[in-house]
Amino acid sequence: MTLTIADPVRHTVQQILSWFAQGFENTTESDMLAALSDTEVEALAEDCGISAHQLLALVKAGPHAADEMPAMMRALNIDPAEVEYRMRRLFRDMQITCAQCSSKDMCKQHLRQGKAEQTFMDYCGNADTLNALRANPDVLIEA
Structure with a gap:
């Protein structure tokens, strides 16, 4: 390799x-x-x-402090693996932001309920970055 x-x-x-x-x-x-x-x-x-x-x-x-981030990305039609591959530093920075988030309970609940796409802007520290990624066709989940 x-x-x-x-x-x-x-x-x-x-x-x-x-x-x-x-x-x-x-x-x-x-x-x-x-x-x-x-x-x-x-x-x-x-x-x-x-x-x-x-x-x-x-x-x-802890080891699972940023587990919500890939789930949020998928909820927003963003491919976490593609972002990690293409934008490693950005992905790492997003993990750090997620790991230190104080809105975990709300995030998890909204992800479970399927309404994170409508509400993430209200609480997600990565909201602006996620919106920018949503505009990048290279990192979107293919239908």
Whole structure:
């Protein structure tokens, strides 16, 4: 497999997400991060293309903190895989925004009820970006 310049960052983020998703039997992600020095945390965050503050917030939010984002994208006829492939940094930034959202309960409820498309502008931190993506035919779900 030939790596492109963006692949190392993608690989690092995938490894961290995989690490979170798999979990660890005797320790939590917060414990692991706490065991690192400030310099190591900053280096890890830099490798992921985020700030140390964002990394700490993401670890605190947990491994499923941005699960609503792909569901919201699909509800808006946006293909999450296409966005991730074509716009990796944007996708990551949207994940960070979603992970730190305070409107999760409303979002989940509206997604379940099938009314997220009509209401997401009222509460979604990614609303403007999602609307811009809706105007891009390259990332829409094909009918």
